[in-house]
Amino acid sequence: MDEERVHGGGPPPWWNRWADRHGRARLPWRSTLLITVFVLAGTRYAAAQQAGERAPLDTFARLLLVLASVLLLWRLRHPVVVVFGTAAATMLYLGAGYPYGPVFVAFAVACFSAVVAGHRKAAWTALGVLWAGHVLIAHWLHPWLPPARDSAAGWGQEGVVAAWGVAILSVAELARTRREQWARERAERAQAARRRADEERLRIARELHDVLAHSISVINVQAGVGLALLDSDPEQARTALTTIKAASKEALGEVRQVLDTLRAAGDAPRAPAPGLDRLPELVRQAAGTGLTVTVEGTAPTLPPGADLAAFRIVQEALTNVVRHSGSRHARVCLDSGDGTALRLRIDDDGPATGADAGGTGNGLAGMRERAAALGGTIEAGRRPDGGFRVLAVLPLRTGAEEDDR
Structure with a gap:
């Protein structure tokens, strides 16, 4: 079943908890910084290899690259905005005729985060829009866009771009499925632990009830006998009090034995069960x-x-x-x-x-x-x-x- 339909178009609960711990507490700036440095350095190297074929890198090109990468800071909080924002920045970069290189890295990371967060339709839509925009630019609008005298790209290149996009989203789908499976397994283990704890509490309550009900009944009867005979037959009253003392001592011992089960796991029982x-x-x-x-x-x-x-x-x-x-x-x-x-x-x-x-x-x-x-x-x-x-x-x-x- 589509995760967006199950959770009303938003991320699943396990993703919200993960984002609360890792996203809202602090932005993922380390990974974003590494991606930004990699994109800038890789594109600079690619520009040197494509000198004369594509438009040279300038300040606007670098701003677009930095913008697409910096948007990844909010990929955990706002994955839909980030995936479409990186797609738009990447399309502007390609439309301006700047050199190819690792320009799709930021968009790929944004797509991965969106799919894992449960926004599958947004990720696939953004991929389709970017691919359609690239086809439009590379095959029909290139005569009116920089660089001058640019020829149409080969359709084989479009197939490679589409294949890479589908591969990235497929891996993201697998990661999302695996995370959901882990979350279900953790929930099942937690539920089983709660069920075992409830059963143990019920067992202890049942043991305490049986021990105390019996012993207190004996004490109650003997106390009544002792009070009735305290003046007329002190010796019989003494016997009743002796019985009360023995019954209360035994009850305390059994209560301690029952409560011993609350000790740290692995400790041996102090006394055999009756x-x-x-x-x-x-x-x-x-x-x-x-x-x-x-x-x-x-x-x-x-x-x-x-x-x-x-x-x-x-x-x-x-x-x-x-x-x-x-x-x-x-x-x-x-x-x-x-x-x-x-x-x-x-x-x-x-x-x-x-x-x-x-x-x-x-x-x-x-x-x-x-x-x-x-x-x-x-x-x-x-x-x-x-x-x-x-x-x-x-x-x-x-x-x-x-x-x-």
């Missing part, structure tokens, strides 16, 4: 809140990601029982009978208490995201006989492991 091997610890913590947890089945060997997800799902499900259920008993069932997936079921007998200890519904959403990320599923809802059930199915092998096999 897994189903810590299931007895969850049972003990639940017992501290008055919830009895029965575990059925044995945890199989899981990939690290699935092991962490299974642990967090059980942790969140038990936290919800503590916070939202009147049941004082929960069952955790682990089943991997077919060898391809782990069926993880957490049941409580209810009823729901209607209490809301700060829950926002993010726990179930987090469990679903964890399972979906591994290619598994989560079902959660009320049972027909009352109570609540969470059923997770997690694959025992990840997609990457299957590919390796």
Whole structure:
């Protein structure tokens, strides 16, 4: 698709950013100075070789050469004006009968810049106008233009001029296409990096939610027990405070572990991620809140990601029982009978208490995201006989492991 149509006739956004850094901050005077010196020196040498055939170089000729070259200072900011300005200066130079030489260099550079900036039609139009003007001067108007007694140029020369012009613009088109490809690749890499950062932020938020929701629920229950028994049973209140201290210490440790992922890349983890091997610890913590947890089945060997997800799902499900259920008993069932997936079921007998200890519904959403990320599923809802059930199915092998096999 034509770049001018896509961007409303102007340069594409990547060119504007490039020009902001390299053009508007300062003009490209070094390259322009080199081109000016080259054009003046080359034309002077050509004039010596064409002495007697073309009009001698004079002040006006040098002014035209300098004008065409100096216009290149603005080729990044105003490429259309510059390409037509250099074409006009070059045509005046040729119409005055001055010697041939590197007189087309400034125009070629202006065409290249215009095409790369996205002004393709302007560059090709300027080339066509200059070529048509050269044909008119060299084949029909030469008897009335200097130098005197000048003969018509050969048509082969016109073919060479046209071929050079087309070649220059073709190279510019290739450069423009390549730059656009680089810009797209950079944008895709930046988008992928942003997507990875968003996924990492979501993962960290999910981990923090699971850690804090569980630990704060335990602390909340134990604090209530401690306050209720502070006067009547100081020893039981002390036990509740001890549980609060242990739960808060564990929560701080897990929060530090989650936040360790924000360290510089390449640092090794300071502690292993939790897994189903810590299931007895969850049972003990639940017992501290008055919830009895029965575990059925044995945890199989899981990939690290699935092991962490299974642990967090059980942790969140038990936290919800503590916070939202009147049941004082929960069952955790682990089943991997077919060898391809782990069926993880957490049941409580209810009823729901209607209490809301700060829950926002993010726990179930987090469990679903964890399972979906591994290619598994989560079902959660009320049972027909009352109570609540969470059923997770997690694959025992990840997609990457299957590919390796």
